[in-house]
Amino acid sequence: MQWEIVVGLEVHTQLSTQSKIFSGASTAFGAAPNTEACAVDLALPGVLPVLNRGAVERAIKLGLAVGGKINSPSIFARKNYFYPDLPKGYQISQYELPVVEGGSIKIQSGEVERVVRLTRAHLEEDAGKSLHEDFHGMTGIDLNRAGTPLLEIVSEPDMRSSAEAVAYAKTLHSLVRWIGICDGNMQEGSFRCDANVSVRPKGSDKLGTRCEIKNLNSFRFLEKAIDYEARRQIEVLEDGGTIQQQTRLYDSDKDETRAMRSKEDAQDYRYFPDPDLLPLEIGEDWIAQVRRGLPELPQQMRARLERDYGLSTYDAAALTGDREIVEYYEAVVEKLPSDPKLCANWVMGDISGYLNEEGKFFDSCPLFPAQLAQLLTRIKDGTISGKIAKEVFKQMWVKASAQPVAWKHSDPGPDINLADQIIESQGLKQISDSGELEKLVGEVIAANAKSVEEFKAGREKAFNALVGQVMKAAKGKANPAQVNEILKKKLTE
Amino acid sequence: MSLSLDDVKRVSNLARIEISEDEVRTALAQLSDIFGLIQEMQAVNTSVIKPMSHAQDVMQRLRADVVTEIDQRESFQSIAPKVESGLYLVPKVIE
Known part of the structure; x- marks a missing residue:
């Protein structure tokens, strides 16, 4: 059977603000652990988030650049889960009414030109970092990254190969840098992709069960992970099996994906509007002002x-x-x-x-x-x-x-x-004096009787050899067109 | 919508709140009352009312993108149970 691969991408772009999305702590990369984690980032009791205007402005920029709709009001929600690098026990994200809805990005992959539709782009805060190395059987937590502004850009399942997914990711990567909302540094995690991959019989218009591959931080890994995952799913289906909806991780050393969590223990994030944050209003005048500033x-x-x-x-x-x-x-x-x-x-x-x-x-x-x-x-x-x-x-x-x-x-x-x-x-000027050139050509003809004879016998190659000789004698400083002309004239005299 | 004992257990597990079998029953009764109240409120015709996402009818104020915080790691970590090399140490977590 012929199979078709269906891919949608979720891209987390780290916004290039000076300070965090809900606090005044710095977002500079590479600081000593926890020196850029303030009381708000640590979720100490009694603190309140205050939204960063720069983060919202960058989200509006993206929305305008992709022709999406800017929602006003836009709402922040709590996404609840427990992990030590998330001190509040929830991540402030957006669920209903994200800043950006819709829009599209045109991609070119080889001969294929395609318009990839965007579902949405929403603002959220990043979590901290867990270090599982040797801390006497404990885990080390660095909360510098906690609260860093992210714009998660979600596409529709509109791509049909790993190459198209890479073309989309590259186009988006170039766009966010172009409009100056993200530095695009993939090594530092400023641009991270999750790929939703499914397969279906070619010609079918029903989507297959998808798996999500998390945290692909290079275009090469994105391509390889999708290729592996599609192959795996096709094998399962051809053996008569069914695909389990699950989250998978790509192991670049082994070039394979493996299950992280499956649907049975799927997380229930219990989203609800964050009572600490009022609805965000984005006025027409603000949108117009951002539009004027777009390159x-x-x-x-x-x-x-x-x-x-x-x-x-x-x-x-x-x-x-x-x-x-x-x-x-x-x-x-x-x-x-x-x-x-x-x-x-x-x-x-x-x-x-x-x-x-x-x-x-x-x-x-x-x-x-x-x-x-x-x-x-x-x-x-x-x-x-x-x-x-x-x-x-x-x-x-x-x-x-x-x-x-x-x-x-x-x-x-x-x-x-x-x-x-x-x-x-260095005297690199071309010899433009035709007298000087003619002299050189004459010398070359006299010294290369054999090539001259071959040329007269009709071998074009011999002519090129003679041109080469003249150029060499002129130390490359002769004008090739002029040499051709003089040589031709002399040989047919 | 009627709530079951299993629903309460599932939610308490998701919220990491440990409750005894007795407490599950009490919580079920209380939550069911709240659900009943919600049901009653839903009978009200709200078709001409704009939904609100916050109890107050005001909009979010924004702050300028400026770094205003200084490094206070030492003071924050003085109350942490365990720290090393500037990191907070927590029981090992591997998903």
Whole structure:
């Protein structure tokens, strides 16, 4: 039988606020244990939560970016369960009337383009951390993370493969960073995915029983966990079994999922509106103000890059993978509007490549857009060849890296003429004097009688070999098009 | 809706409240009374009344996103039964 995989994702994004969602304690990562856990986070008697405006604002941003509905009033609820890293005995979350309802995200996975509908996005507080290592048979509790604001973004079961789930997670990851509500740091747990996976016979429109895989903190694990889980469910069903609805954990060492808790002892969270928190009102004027502050969104920007710069869908998508990249790119194009494609190639290719190698991102790129633009201008006006440009680029990179200035939208930066200085000081200018070139070509023809003969006998390859020889004699500084022309002329004389 | 003894036991277990068999019976009777009251109230026609999620008809006040708390770990941990390396120690929990 042909099976279809059905996936829905719940993503917990940690919001990039300075302080916690219900207290004034810091959310900075990596502090010494319990130094950022105040009386409210510890749930000491008599404390009351006070909602952080910054957390609500970030939720509104997401809602507007996905075209969802912003609820007003929106209500906070208690989700009751017992665990030592949850000192109150309940987590403040949202049940009815979350801040955001509906909306959608468009994804591209290979050839498949799909609109994934969102169910909701709700605000909640994170729990603390339990450390089960060696504390004489006891568990250590660090409550620094307790009360950190989370926005849980829940999708409909609209994805049909692990690849689509990864495409969705990546698109969402890029979006939350783009609109500045989450730093997206997966190692630090700022972006965590739970996957709801089920399978059904292809063509069926009934959903199968699902299993939820918890806490997938990398795109690779997300993909592998879904693949494993789908295989497992198909095997069970093909052997005549049935799927138990349960929560499972992915073990990356063994590349398998295993049951965490099953439905029989399923938790009953007994949600009810939190009497400590009044209904949250989000006025039209506040929504309008947040809307005005939203940047141009990736989707719109992609369309604009394709339309205004004639870039391919692929290039436009790659450039808008990150806001820093496209800002850098547009700063380069501003200086060289005649060739947006050349700019794209260098930004995505050389700059990205060098940054990757050094583990840096575009916001700390040592080379300024204007500096790159000058180099590309020198290719365009024929001063240097593309090949020499790579060499000049390498030297520019080294020189720029020695300066302590990194590009931070403060173009133009220092040393605007860096490319020209290198080209000038090392004599890398292309030989444009045709007399000099003709002399070189003549010498090469005289020294390579065999290739000349082969060419005359009709072998095109021999011609290329001769071009290569001329380029070599010119130390790469000849214009290949010009060499072709002169060589052709001389050989057919 | 009528409540059974098992319902009361289940809820007390979920709430981690240990109650004796006698207390279960007392709680059942009391909870049933409360449920009866709710049932009576539900007979009232509320079709034109907007539901409230809070007893007071006021909206949540918000605070600015500013860090206002300082580290008071030492004072908080002075009343904790057991601490080590800045962590609160609790009986081992592995789910």
